Amino acid sequence: MYTDKVLDHFTNPRNVGEIEDASGVGEVGNMKCGDIMKMYLKINDETNVIEDVTFKTFGCGAAIATSSMSTEMIKGKSIDEALNLTNRAIADALDGLPPVKMHCSVLAEEALKAALLDYQKKSGKNLGLNEDDFEDWDEE
Amino acid sequence: MYTDKVLDHFTNPRNVGEIEDASGVGEVGNMKCGDIMKMYLKINDETNVIEDVTFKTFGCGAAIATSSMSTEMIKGKSIDEALNLTNRAIADALDGLPPVKMHCSVLAEEALKAALLDYQKKSGKNLGLNEDDFEDWDEE
Amino acid sequence: MRRVYLDHGATTPVRKEVIEAMMQVHSEVFGNPSSIHSFGRPARKLIEEAREKVAQAIGADPKEIIFTGSGTEADNIAIIGGARANQKKGKHLITTVVEHHAVLDAFKSLEKEGFEVTYLSVDGEGAVSVEEFQNALRDDTILVSVMHANNEVGTIQPVEEIGKICRERKILFHTDAVQTVGKVPVNVKEINCDFLALSGHKIYGPKGIGALYMRRGVRVQPLYHGGGQERKLRPGTENVANIVGLGVAIEHAVAEMPAESARLEKLRDRLIEGVLGSIEETRLNGPRTKRLPHNANISIEYIEGEALILSMDMKGMAVSSGSACTSGSLDPSHVLMAMGLTHTTAHGSLRMTLGHSTTDEDVDYVITELKPIVDKLRAMSPVWER
Amino acid sequence: MRRVYLDHGATTPVRKEVIEAMMQVHSEVFGNPSSIHSFGRPARKLIEEAREKVAQAIGADPKEIIFTGSGTEADNIAIIGGARANQKKGKHLITTVVEHHAVLDAFKSLEKEGFEVTYLSVDGEGAVSVEEFQNALRDDTILVSVMHANNEVGTIQPVEEIGKICRERKILFHTDAVQTVGKVPVNVKEINCDFLALSGHKIYGPKGIGALYMRRGVRVQPLYHGGGQERKLRPGTENVANIVGLGVAIEHAVAEMPAESARLEKLRDRLIEGVLGSIEETRLNGPRTKRLPHNANISIEYIEGEALILSMDMKGMAVSSGSACTSGSLDPSHVLMAMGLTHTTAHGSLRMTLGHSTTDEDVDYVITELKPIVDKLRAMSPVWER
Numbered sequence A, B: 001m002y003t004d005k006v007l008d009h010f011t012n013p014r015n016v017g018e019i020e021d022a023s024g025v026g027e028v029g030n031m032k033c034g035d036i037m038k039m040y041l042k043i044n045d046e047t048n049v050i051e052d053v054t055f056k057t058f059g060c061g062a063a064i065a066t067s068s069m070s071t072e073m074i075k076g077k078s079i080d081e082a083l084n085l086t087n088r089a090i091a092d093a094l095d096g097l098p099p100v101k102m103h104c105s106v107l108a109e110e111a112l113k114a115a116l117l118d119y120q121k122k123s124g125k126n127l128g129l130n131e132d133d134f135e136d137w138d139e140e
Numbered sequence C, D: 001m002r003r004v005y006l007d008h009g010a011t012t013p014v015r016k017e018v019i020e021a022m023m024q025v026h027s028e029v030f031g032n033p034s035s036i037h038s039f040g041r042p043a044r045k046l047i048e049e050a051r052e053k054v055a056q057a058i059g060a061d062p063k064e065i066i067f068t069g070s071g072t073e074a075d076n077i078a079i080i081g082g083a084r085a086n087q088k089k090g091k092h093l094i095t096t097v098v099e100h101h102a103v104l105d106a107f108k109s110l111e112k113e114g115f116e117v118t119y120l121s122v123d124g125e126g127a128v129s130v131e132e133f134q135n136a137l138r139d140d141t142i143l144v145s146v147m148h149a150n151n152e153v154g155t156i157q158p159v160e161e162i163g164k165i166c167r168e169r170k171i172l173f174h175t176d177a178v179q180t181v182g183k184v185p186v187n188v189k190e191i192n193c194d195f196l197a198l199s200g201h202k203i204y205g206p207k208g209i210g211a212l213y214m215r216r217g218v219r220v221q222p223l224y225h226g227g228g229q230e231r232k233l234r235p236g237t238e239n240v241a242n243i244v245g246l247g248v249a250i251e252h253a254v255a256e257m258p259a260e261s262a263r264l265e266k267l268r269d270r271l272i273e274g275v276l277g278s279i280e281e282t283r284l285n286g287p288r289t290k291r292l293p294h295n296a297n298i299s300i301e302y303i304e305g306e307a308l309i310l311s312m313d314m315k316g317m318a319v320s321s322g323s324a325c326t327s328g329s330l331d332p333s334h335v336l337m338a339m340g341l342t343h344t345t346a347h348g349s350l351r352m353t354l355g356h357s358t359t360d361e362d363v364d365y366v367i368t369e370l371k372p373i374v375d376k377l378r379a380m381s382p383v384w385e386r
């Protein structure tokens, strides 16, 4: 059911762990399946570049693979680029996910946005993120 | 589904044919399956012995086998013995019939009784047979 | 003794390639297709490959194929499931008097639930009339089922026309193609059907496997409940081996159809002519041309079908009378009765269905051996006056 | 890499004797069992012989056995068919919250038809209470279904007592014995059941075949309609090969049960102790003793089941989490939830089911390989604080 890329990222997840002095931390949970994803960002306040990113995930194979892939996709990128990352792009980068697993990629997008929201709060910058938007992300 | 005896009587039916100057002829039909059985008796008026008996049957394997067996069972026997022949006895003599085929043996009993009834009419003897009884024989 | 199997309409031998494929599944791919580990995944893959083969064979999309446990199940899911899912739109259903019991009895059960069913009649050759069908249509008609070809007399029905009318009026159309797949071209787009039933064991595949084509977007109510297999319409662990077997069987059946059907048609015509020519008071049931290429159904007056089958069997010839699936029943064939035959003529019917193994010698053998058997049975028959 | 199959609760490999018997049917006895000629009669005979074997295995009479296409079908016919046939007597049904979906979903569908269903709860080990069952009984209770043993946690239920009470009160009692046949003694007389469902592919037989025991005199309403096969309850041409396969499989399963179950029980206990002993924050789900001899169900805190299965699969170990039949579903096991586990603990469950192939080395391998996998997943888990 999973592509080779999913299995690769699941078996050898990139950027697992925590960042002690993270610029932003996001934790989201998908109540439907009891999964939890936590993402840590280290952002350069001057350049707005995401210099480091790590994750921790309690979840299925797809949840772990999408966490891992999403960290790879934004590491070294600007905040703006990270803001534009969609769950579909993450899934595509993994050569696709089974339909029943698409929501796991939503979890990854959501965790990233939650971490950026946290950074927005801490830094006082306006990234255009809104606490209320998170409601909508529950389903694809 | 059929026993060897049924198959034997079906393949080599005994006493097939007609009797030109029969003492009694009986024809019955089972409307349910469109089958017809005709039985011819040659009875010695003095001794009441069935000296000859033949049949013609349009019907299934069991109908043909029970016709054949019933003629064998009454040939040379007295009218009384013939009157006592039941469809179950015929079926037993064939080592049994499938449940769904028991009614075919009823057809044989019925044909014999019809022939005896015909003889009763022609000879004026009272064998205790009654036209109306035939209704009951339709089902086991 | 020569053994001549002329009952391919009842069932067919399983072809070598199918047996091999199934054996391989049984011994090597035993995982549960629902398991996500490496024992289960290959099983899932085999199912999806078979689904593609079945879809391809009838011009459908793999997503439109549901594997079932038999042709009967496919018919039931389409008819009962389709009617129940759409009962809010109407309560009227249409079918024909010559359907297989898997269809007829499904409709009978729906009548008990309050549906109204119109049973279309057939002409002397077993064909339904499109005109009668059109007249039967009502505003509350929700589902129509007309078989592609009849299993007893081989009559091919005008399903394309009926399907087209149903499509225009947005009425669900089911066709039972159990007898046609591998015999005549079957394409769900040309037939304009919403459902189509087929079965493995009529096309040199295994018994106990069927498939239902269900057009994209069509919904039915499931009859059995349980796991999510086959889109929840056929819950229960999948019969992987038989599914694979069906895939292999249908692929071969369709590939060799043009040549094989032409071959069988010739043999069948020689058989029909041989029997009708050598035995008096016989008649062909069903049409001369618009019939299944492998089907010969002949009434032999003054004798009864079962006695005939048994007698032929003793000479090594396997044939049937009426439909094999209802043997054990004592009623004459409902199909022949619907075609206007008398009880007696219907009882004396002989269905011979040819197949892969059938040779010229088989046909000669039947023509030679049948006459003495008929003579003997007629000599025993009280209705035969000669 | 070593391959260790520990998912015998999901399905089993088909044993050699079964494959051979089925192959012989496919290649030699292809006739339709309903055909009365010499191609059909041997097929009928094989079916009846298999029926005797199944009957013998569970202490029933051959006439009481109906072959179905799966365990799911057997459950559905008993529950839906039994309830509908008796709805004039009452509308109340009883089952448990831990049944397989083949049972639960059948009851759910009956609720939509107007039946009332009481779902018995279970204790922390997954067992139902006879007392709660007795309190649930009503004057209009017509049918009760309690599984013989649970497929996820292996809990064996007090079916004999429940059956006895049902029999006294003339209430139909069905038990799903899909997981117990061949593992613990199964006898319909001792269980006092009116229906019992079993399945071929859990006992080294083929997939796509099941059987329903239906006590003499009990009536159900058919769900599918068509030919007269299997007393009209499972119409459609019989799957002769799989029926034969089931017969061979059940005969062997029951014969070797005493020795095999004892062997598996030892291996299972060593496996449980090994895992619980080497990995912290793990717990056994289900009872220590009154459980299926081959079932080990362990919750491993802070990690999720699917990730665990995939990781173990990469090391050659095939296991399941929750029930294989509902994988693809994202909900945590309804059985573990009913036993009072939290969402997270339920998600982290690991079911290992042993079988014929399982050796001491397999058990050692799992004990050795599981810990590093768990460590790695926990290191990745945001809820694991160490």
Ligand SMILES: Cc1ncc(COP(=O)(O)O)c(C=O)c1O
Pocket: C235, C236, C237, D070, D071, D072, D073, D075, D100, D102, D147, D149, D150, D151, D176, D178, D179, D199, D200, D201, D208, D209, D210, D325
């Ligand atoms: C307890 C139980 N009941 C029913 C079933 C369904 O059996 P089948 O897969 O043959 O439909 C299973 C297995 O999946 C089971 O474990």
Ligand SMILES: Cc1ncc(COP(=O)(O)O)c(C=O)c1O
Pocket: C070, C071, C072, C073, C075, C100, C102, C147, C149, C150, C151, C176, C178, C179, C199, C200, C201, C208, C209, C210, C325, D235, D236, D237, D238
């Ligand atoms: C026209 C037709 N429909 C349905 C069926 C039933 O198929 P199955 O035996 O696979 O249930 C048959 C064959 O028996 C058939 O000939």
Ligand code: FES
Pocket: A030, A033, A034, A035, A059, A060, A061, A062, A063, A101, A103, A104, A107, D330
């Ligand atoms: S995150 Fe819940 S199933 Fe993947």
Ligand code: FES
Pocket: B030, B033, B034, B035, B059, B060, B061, B062, B063, B101, B103, B104, B107, C330
């Ligand atoms: S006499 Fe009619 S079936 Fe035998």
